[in-house]
Amino acid sequence: MSKEKGGFNTQSVHAGCEPDPLHGGVSVPIYQSSTFAFQGVDQGAARFRGEEGGYIYTRMGNPTVAALEGAIASMEGGHAGLATSSGMAAITTVLLTYLEADAHLIGTDSVYGPSRVLVEKHLRRFGVQSDFVDTTNIEHIRAAVRPETRVLYIETPENPTIRLTDIRRCAEIARQHELVLVVDNTFATPVLQRPLELGADIVVHSMTKFLNGHADVVAGIIVTSTEQQRKAVREVLNHHGGCIDPHQAWLVHRGLKTLGLRVAQAQKSALALSEILHGHPAVEWVRYPGASDHPQRELAQKQMDGPGAILCFGVHGGLEAGRLLMEQVKIPTLAVSLGGVETLIEHPASMTHASLTQEARQQAGIDDNLIRLAVGCEDTADLIEDLRGALDVLLRHETLAVGADSD
Ligand SMILES: Cc1ncc(COP(=O)(O)O)c(C=O)c1O
Known part of the structure; x- marks a missing residue:
């Protein structure tokens, strides 16, 4: 082997x-060098002509x-x-x-x-x-x-x-x-x-x-x-x-070198969090290719070796409830980007996709209440406890009263 x-x-x-x-x-x-020495003029010329391998200049x-x-x-x-x-x-x-x-x-x-x-x-x-x-x-x-x-x-x-x-x-x-x-x-x-x-x-x-x-x-x-x-x-x-x-x-x-290990851990947690979101009354909808209700689950299974570590969801109570959730969670950091060891949470309509027009966002299905969760490598149990706790806060929140219209 x-x-x-x-x-x-x-x-x-x-x-x-x-x-x-x-x-x-x-x-x-x-090799923190911008340029590479030639052994002679002929070698330099040959490298520029592409007739000889070897390095010339780091931009190239x-x-x-x-x-x-x-x-x-x-x-x-x-x-x-x-x-x-x-x-x-x-x-x-x-x-x-x-x-x-x-x-x-x-x-x-x-x-x-x-x-x-x-x-x-x-x-x-x-x-x-x-x-x-x-x-x-x-x-x-x-x-x-x-x-x-x-x-x-x-x-x-x-x-x-x-x-x-x-x-x-x-x-x-x-x-x-x-x-x-x-x-x-x-x-x-x-x-x-x-x-x-x-x-x-x-x-x-x-x-x-x-x-x-x-x-x-x-x-x-x-x-x-x-x-x-x-x-x-x-x-x-x-x-x-x-x-x-x-x-x-x-x-x-x-x-x-740790890509496979990181993706495996993050994906394991994403699957678990998707289940928590699906079962929680404060949540209006969830989209994750590993969930049985994802409309393209079959395609995910055909062309992917796993559903990945990113999911999106919306909570009852719209953007205001979403804002509260993003501020309640303790482990996910409120930041754009994804794919790091740390879990990140963000609001695409006002952050990563704010440069698109409202019309383009609507056309692309980026609802104003969409929250993106990019799961990292923390312990799954800690992420579950944290997210569940933040969702429970929404249910108890007087002005949002999200539980009331959550059927
Ligand atoms: C799917 C995707 N493609 C491309 C980019 C751009 O990458 P970078 O920020 O490294 O320029 C991003 C950044 O968030 C991304 O999420």
């Missing part, structure tokens, strides 16, 4: 981590960054990884690679807010056309395809509505119309979902979230499925400059 062919945890501990040939260091050295590649890129590419079953300074830099780089004036993009309507604003506001200034549709219904995608469509950009599970899009069926449409299918796999991570195996062309991640996992780095990555894509994306990344710093890359690589 080789380390590379082992299970997910074996791979995440060992991928890209051969002992350093100079001193045998078990951890990948941090760095050994510490390369170790991280290789590790994530192998977890995703991809050809190559290209790490970036943020998740948004990864998304921007891919879209700049495949779009031009008059080209058209179809996207999931409830993608991470800034991903949509990037397309509808900024790329639009350069003539890019777009339609953001409910991609949970494949017919909406088919209806939106135009001769100029180049990119199908989906996020599944969607942030924050936790709806799913069928990656295999999107891949069929992409093949049929020669579109580049890009999947934001931030929520699921390669532990639970590997879009390239389902036919996607490119995966993007905010590594800020689960891959790093410790709420201390902002970073992103693009995983391509072919050498041709790697070259095209690399060229754009080199020129627009959204590269990652080697020290950040090293931190993410360290976090990656």
